[in-house]
Amino acid sequence: MAQVSMPKYLTGDPAAINDFIDKFDVFLFDCDGVLWSGDHLYEGVVETLEMLRSKGKKTIFVTNNSTKSRPEYLKKLTGLGIPGHVDEIFGSAYSSAIYISRILKQPAPKNKVFVIGEAGIENELREEGIPFIGGTDPNLRREMTPEDWQGIADGSMLDPDIGCVLAGLDFHINYLKLSIAYQYLRRGAVFLATNVDSTFPINHNFFPGAGSIIIPLINMTGQQPLSFGKPSQAMMDAIEGKFQLDRERTCMVGDRLNTDIKFGVEGKLGGTLAVLTGVSKKEDWEKEDPEAVPSFYVDALSDLRAGAHA
Numbered sequence: 001m002a003q004v005s006m007p008k009y010l011t012g013d014p015a016a017i018n019d020f021i022d023k024f025d026v027f028l029f030d031c032d033g034v035l036w037s038g039d040h041l042y043e044g045v046v047e048t049l050e051m052l053r054s055k056g057k058k059t060i061f062v063t064n065n066s067t068k069s070r071p072e073y074l075k076k077l078t079g080l081g082i083p084g085h086v087d088e089i090f091g092s093a094y095s096s097a098i099y100i101s102r103i104l105k106q107p108a109p110k111n112k113v114f115v116i117g118e119a120g121i122e123n124e125l126r127e128e129g130i131p132f133i134g135g136t137d138p139n140l141r142r143e144m145t146p147e148d149w150q151g152i153a154d155g156s157m158l159d160p161d162i163g164c165v166l167a168g169l170d171f172h173i174n175y176l177k178l179s180i181a182y183q184y185l186r187r188g189a190v191f192l193a194t195n196v197d198s199t200f201p202i203n204h205n206f207f208p209g210a211g212s213i214i215i216p217l218i219n220m221t222g223q224q225p226l227s228f229g230k231p232s233q234a235m236m237d238a239i240e241g242k243f244q245l246d247r248e249r250t251c252m253v254g255d256r257l258n259t260d261i262k263f264g265v266e267g268k269l270g271g272t273l274a275v276l277t278g279v280s281k282k283e284d285w286e287k288e289d290p291e292a293v294p295s296f297y298v299d300a301l302s303d304l305r306a307g308a309h310a
């Protein structure tokens with residue numbers, strides 16, 4: 001078995017905390033399970049972020065949640081008392097929109113996107129000038145009619161300009177949307193996913209995540225989508241491109257080994273910090289064949305404050 005060094009525990013160790021903070025210029029933060037749980041902000045988070053910013057550190061909030069666009073996500077941050085700027089937010093919907101407009105660059109008119117998902121995706125596509133249908137269209141939030149079966153089967157209900165299906169968390173997923181998306185994929189549309197998280201944490205519990213909404217399409221087509229949320233390195237490349245960061249001086253902070261910590265490790269960042277206020281626990285990296293092992297860990301993010309005046 002490969003020798004993996006165990007993470008350094010920082011809670012209650014001011015000298016180690018100071019060394020840790022000095023190693024980095026940029027901190028990428030996962031949000032849920034790190035800063036808050038649902039609508040409950042963890043104690044000391046605002047002060048911890050202030051402390052890091054006062055030391056000249058850049059703070060970037062990286063979220064797989066595609067249901068909110070960046071301005072909407074900023075509202076969530078400020079509503080919870082965390083001062084921030086829209087440019088500090090990087091979400092999977094934004095990451096997907098950037099990919100479609102700047103990398104995929106399908107030639108018009110076959111550059112239209114069929115969306116499975118909520119307004120967050122639509123807003124980011126609109127911002128990048130990408131034409132789309134589906135998404136929150138109320139006409140797709142209904143039962144199948146005999147006309148639908150026929151129109152989907154013979155293609156008369158399908159838009160010939162769809163070049164890509166972008167799927168994310170959709171609170172109104174149904175048979176009609178899946179049937180339409182499936183036909184576009186069969187006709188050669190590029191299959192993209194904002195993220196493939198199995199679950200969505202909210203109200204101190206878990207609900208089906210984007211990955212669980214997308215599974216039927218994977219099952220039907222036998223294809224895997226290109227995904228933009230953590231741990232996808234497509235997202236890391238996009239973040240690096242946007243912020244021009246030095247990976248060696250960047251630390252990923254998160255609560256989930258298989259998304260956040262893996263994202264930082266595979267992105268070859270200078271370090272990763274696991275916080276134990278969310279999904280993953282110490283046992284998860286101590287077991288055999290862990291999904292990822294962080295380089296540092298704390299019980300809670302606010303434990304970093306202990307280093308501030310040491």
Ligand SMILES: [Mg+2]
Pocket residue numbers: 030031032033034254255256278
């Ligand atoms: Mg999290």
